[in-house]
Amino acid sequence: MRPFDSARKENPLRFSSFMNLFFTFTILWGSIVLVPSLSWAATLFAKQDGVKVTAEKSPTSALIATLNLGEEVTVLSEAGRLTKVKTAKGKTGWVFKFRLTPEKPSSGGGLGLSGLMGRKTIAARESRAGGSIRGLKESTEQYAKSKQISQEHQDAVDRMEAFSLTPDELMEFKKAGNLGEFSGGVQ
Numbered sequence: 001m002r003p004f005d006s007a008r009k010e011n012p013l014r015f016s017s018f019m020n021l022f023f024t025f026t027i028l029w030g031s032i033v034l035v036p037s038l039s040w041a042a043t044l045f046a047k048q049d050g051v052k053v054t055a056e057k058s059p060t061s062a063l064i065a066t067l068n069l070g071e072e073v074t075v076l077s078e079a080g081r082l083t084k085v086k087t088a089k090g091k092t093g094w095v096f097k098f099r100l101t102p103e104k105p106s107s108g109g110g111l112g113l114s115g116l117m118g119r120k121t122i123a124a125r126e127s128r129a130g131g132s133i134r135g136l137k138e139s140t141e142q143y144a145k146s147k148q149i150s151q152e153h154q155d156a157v158d159r160m161e162a163f164s165l166t167p168d169e170l171m172e173f174k175k176a177g178n179l180g181e182f183s184g185g186v187q
Contacts, residue, residue, distance in 0.1 A: 042075040044085070044100040050167045051100070053093035057082050059181045064093035070104050081181075096181045 046067035054061035057079060065087050067073065073085035073095070082094045144154055165173065174180040 042102070044073055044075060044083070044102055045104045046071045046073070047099055047101050047105055051095060053085065053087060053091065053095050055093055057094050059096075059175075061094070065089065065091045067095075070106075072104075073100065099181075 046069055049067075049069045051067040051071075052059070052063055053065040053067060053073075055064050056062070067087070071088065073087055076084040076086055076092065078084070078097070079094075081097055083097050083100060084092065085095050085100075086092050141154070175182045
């Protein structure tokens with residue numbers, strides 16, 4: 001036996017304290033980094049009435065729920081253009097990201113051309129472009145007359161103004177044209 005062997009032996013109490021400290025740090029780090037990502041999930045809101053929550057990542061998948069304007073969902077995960085959500089009623093499914101917003105929207109008007117963009121109202125900053133799709137007003141009627149725009153063309157603008165679609169008709173139009181949530185192929 002060598003005389004220095006006893007001095008080289010480590011104190012078992014010191015090793016145990018180190019391991020306790022190490023495991024405590026690991027658990028604390030996991031609590032700070034990992035747990036908030038599970039418990040602080042984002043809350044989003046439906047941009048319009050009729051937002052579909054589907055069972056799978058496909059617009060033709062089984063319908064789990066339909067959200068109304070401003071209805072709240074909790075984000076569980078994201079995959080490409082889709083977001084997996086949990087509804088207030090506890091149902092879990094997939095929604096297209098562009099159908100959701102981080103700020104609760106206010107109620108709006110009817111479903112017009114803005115329905116193609118996933119919302120029901122036109123913002124004030126868009127009113128210049130929006131005015132051109134609302135038919136001829138008195139000033140524009142005078143302009144049409146001075147430029148000799150035919151009554152046939154003026155009537156066409158009036159017909160466009162009067163045209164409307166139900167939400168189901170709009171969905172069929174988008175599906176047939178591969179527009180909105182039906183564009184882009186496999187999700």
